[in-house]
Amino acid sequence: xxxxxxxxxxxxxxxxxxxxxxxxxxxxxxxxxxxxxxxxxxxxxxxxxxxxxxxxxxxxxxxxxxxxxxxxxxxxxxxxxxxxxxxxxxxxxxxxxx
Amino acid sequence: xxxxxxxxxxxxxxxxxxxxxxxxxxxxxxxxxxxxxxxxxxxxxxxxxxxxxxxxxxxxxxxxxxxxxxxxxxxxxxxxxxxxxxxxxxxxxxxxxxxxxxxxxxxxxxxxxxxxxxxxxxxxxxxxxxxxxxxxxxxxxxxxxxxxxxxxxxxxxxxxxxxxxxxxxxxxxxxxxxxxxxxxxxxxxxxxxxxxxxxxxxxxxxxxxxxxxxxxxxxxxxxxxxxxxxxxxxxxxxxxxxxxxxxxxxxxxxxxxxxxxxxxxxxxxxxxxxxxxxxxxxxxxxxxxxxxxxxxxxxxxxxxxxxxxxxxxxxxxxxxxx
Numbered sequence: 001x002x003x004x005x006x007x008x009x010x011x012x013x014x015x016x017x018x019x020x021x022x023x024x025x026x027x028x029x030x031x032x033x034x035x036x037x038x039x040x041x042x043x044x045x046x047x048x049x050x051x052x053x054x055x056x057x058x059x060x061x062x063x064x065x066x067x068x069x070x071x072x073x074x075x076x077x078x079x080x081x082x083x084x085x086x087x088x089x090x091x092x093x094x095x096x097x098x
Numbered sequence: 099x100x101x102x103x104x105x106x107x108x109x110x111x112x113x114x115x116x117x118x119x120x121x122x123x124x125x126x127x128x129x130x131x132x133x134x135x136x137x138x139x140x141x142x143x144x145x146x147x148x149x150x151x152x153x154x155x156x157x158x159x160x161x162x163x164x165x166x167x168x169x170x171x172x173x174x175x176x177x178x179x180x181x182x183x184x185x186x187x188x189x190x191x192x193x194x195x196x197x198x199x200x201x202x203x204x205x206x207x208x209x210x211x212x213x214x215x216x217x218x219x220x221x222x223x224x225x226x227x228x229x230x231x232x233x234x235x236x237x238x239x240x241x242x243x244x245x246x247x248x249x250x251x252x253x254x255x256x257x258x259x260x261x262x263x264x265x266x267x268x269x270x271x272x273x274x275x276x277x278x279x280x281x282x283x284x285x286x287x288x289x290x291x292x293x294x295x296x297x298x299x300x301x302x303x304x305x306x307x308x309x310x311x312x313x314x315x316x317x318x319x320x321x322x323x324x325x326x327x328x329x330x331x332x333x334x335x336x337x338x339x340x341x342x343x344x345x346x347x348x349x350x351x352x353x354x355x356x357x358x359x360x361x362x363x364x365x366x367x368x369x370x371x372x373x374x375x376x377x378x379x380x381x382x383x384x385x386x387x388x389x390x391x392x393x394x395x396x397x398x399x400x401x402x403x404x405x406x407x408x409x410x411x412x413x414x415x416x417x418x419x420x
Contacts, residue, residue, distance in 0.1 A: 017241070035352050035368045065107075066361045068368065069237055070352035071321040091239035095107055 006052035013049055017089035021046035023079045030073035030083060038063060042073060042083050049090070057090070064090050107360075111240050115247075119149060119230035121156050128152050129225050131204035135211055140258030141222030145214065145292070148231040148270030151206040154388045155195030157358075203388065209408040210266050210292050216415055217299050221264055227254045231273035237356060245281045248273075252282050262288040264295055268318035268325070268387045276322060291319070293386065293407070297328035301335050310339035311410065312379040314372070314394065315350035316387040329386055329407055336414030343379040351375060354397075355389035369397035377402050384410055 013019050024046055031043050040060055048056040057064075067087045074083045113122055128149050137145075214221055229251055232244040251274075255263070265271040268291070275289035311333065319325035326347050330340050345351040354368030373394055376383045382403040385391040395404050 017239075035354075035371065036364065062361070065238070066357050066364045068317070068352045068354065068356045070317040070356070072317070072349065072352065075321055075348055088237070088239045092241065095239065 009052040016092045125226035131207045137223035143262040145221040150267040151203045151388045155199035209412045231270045233269040268316040293328045308337045312341045312383045344375045353390040353393040355393040369393045373397045
């Protein structure tokens with residue numbers, strides 16, 4: 001699938017809270033460490049945001065809310081990405097004003 | 099099928115905004131644990147529960163009701179349920195634990211007060227002003243609602259002249275120590291878990307190990323609040339040999355609990371995986387968080403004995419007096 005890369009989505013997400021996934025080196029340690037064992041969490045999900053793939057992010061809403069925020073991924077991240085805070089920011093973005 | 103996330107989150111947000119807790123319980127039920135302890139009201143140093151242990155039986159009741167609801171056509175009506183819940187506290191009505199379930203979790207803050215007293219600390223208590231800290235709403239990203247609630251809690255601490263807060267569970271500890279300072283102006287309370295308070299005190303070690311226990315670290319204590327050594331020091335000082343499961347300390351494995359409100363199936367699977375690790379380590383298991391306790395117990399289904407760390411520390415103190 002071809003995609004038009006745009007920073008618009010990442011900018012909208014950052015307007016709702018801190019989101020530092022641009023520091024991700026795409027190594028996949030986070031996904032390997034995650035107790036949920038879902039391919040999309042968290043690396044691919046963050047990549048969708050950085051690439052501007054809003055529909056893909058929204059399609060993963062349930063996944064975003066299933067994250068345990070346990071920080072096992074963050075403990076292992078060599079780039080020091082604040083993964084759980086990014087997930088919380090995405091939740092705010094997805095649910096809007098509850 | 100899980101209930102629609104947006105409606106469930108909306109109900110939790112409404113509850114915190116309107117009633118001061120994501121799952122409001124009466125002041126009588128929130129403060130039952132204080133009966134007979136003679137704790138002074140307020141003061142510079144207070145023990146603060148954030149209602150976490152008291153809430154667990156109600157959360158469990160609500161999750162059971164949610165699961166029953168999700169299997170019926172009524173699951174489509176959660177939007178209507180949210181509108182009704184704004185007027186009537188439907189979520190509390192759905193969650194009705196038995197007196198025995200309540201007593202089991204009320205015992206923990208009582209035991210903690212006794213442990214503090216044994217260490218020469220006489221804390222005050224805020225009784226009905228001891229409010230839920232807002233953990234679940236914060237986890238769900240409801241920051242504006244949490245900030246408003248935090249201001250209310252800050253005003254309660256100010257009114258009661260509180261300077262030091264001794265917390266019991268990891269989630270309340272993290273909210274009061276790490277989240278509130280980011281949300282509030284002029285918030286300068288000292289916040290410590292009772293495990294940190296007790297571990298910092300000199301204590302006579304029991305010379306012989308009485309038995310071994312497997313320690314399950316809380317994700318929040320270990321990775322958010324750097325509370326790793328304290329529970330080990332206290333258990334060893336109390337005469338227990340600490341056995342480490344496959345993943346422990348800062349690499350501990352989650353109990354699954356944080357997913358339970360929206361995804362109970364996910365929570366159950368993660369808890370099963372963790373119980374497997376604990377079982378392979380052998381022996382009985384110690385937790386230090388009410389959410390870990392209830393989730394792991396459910397997953398273990400009686401195959402592993404799992405109890406709160408306060409029970410072990412209290413039992414050792416009683417043995418030492420004999």
